[in-house]
Amino acid sequence: MLSVELDQIDKNILELVQNDASLSVADIADKVGLSSSPCWRRIKRMEEQGVIQRRVTVLDRNALGLNFEVVASVKLQLPNRENLELFEQAVDGWPEVVECMTVTGAVDYIIRVLTLDMHAYDDFLRDKLLSLGLVSDVQSRIIVRVSKRTTAVPLSLVEDSSSSNTK
Known part of the structure; x- marks a missing residue:
């Protein structure tokens, strides 16, 4: 709808x-x-x-030297309302995190992180993510190659209001 x-x-x-x-x-x-x-x-x-x-x-992250991309699953020690809000406020201030999503299942968040290299990602983990004192587990997946990435919304799936009025 x-x-x-x-x-x-x-x-x-x-x-x-x-x-x-x-x-x-x-x-x-x-x-x-x-x-x-x-x-x-x-x-x-x-x-x-x-x-x-x-x-x-839309900028080309590789042209800017941001060649290291990670998708990380983050589990909070205690996922209560206060900790969720604290985590989201912290993430909002970290430029390395380009996406943060609350998800269902075994983890609380999926974050996408862009950095210069593995060492910069390790610094991010140690100095920011883990130093919060809220995180119990992080599973990092290094992106090797992106076969598709778009910011475009699939408008072909959106129903025309003019056609819905005739149904």
């Missing part, structure tokens, strides 16, 4: 901006068959609804 109503033009706009946030409103409008003003209003509406959260530039 959609929390907002989107038609095919909205989805086309979203497809364009999620692949190239540098496009001008005029370029987007031209590609979706609208004039600039209605296109701008649609983009503004989707921003206000929270569908478009922000516009970013």
Whole structure:
């Protein structure tokens, strides 16, 4: 169930901006068959609804020397509300952690960490993650090769509001 109503033009706009946030409103409008003003209003509406959260530039981490990537499973000693909040606050301040997800199962969190090398990751583990005093176990998996990575949301799975009204 959609929390907002989107038609095919909205989805086309979203497809364009999620692949190239540098496009001008005029370029987007031209590609979706609208004039600039209605296109701008649609983009503004989707921003206000929270569908478009922000516009970013995707950097090449390898070109920047951040060649060491790890996915770590983290188990807290005592996963109560206070410790979960303390952990999340700490992670929020660590630039090495580029994703942190609360998960179900045998661990409490999955984090994705980018560093320069294995030594930098070891420093991160010792000086940040384990020094919190909240963590009972960390299982690290070094990423050898990424075969797919995207920031794009699969818009083809989103139902058109115009088609749902006819059902």
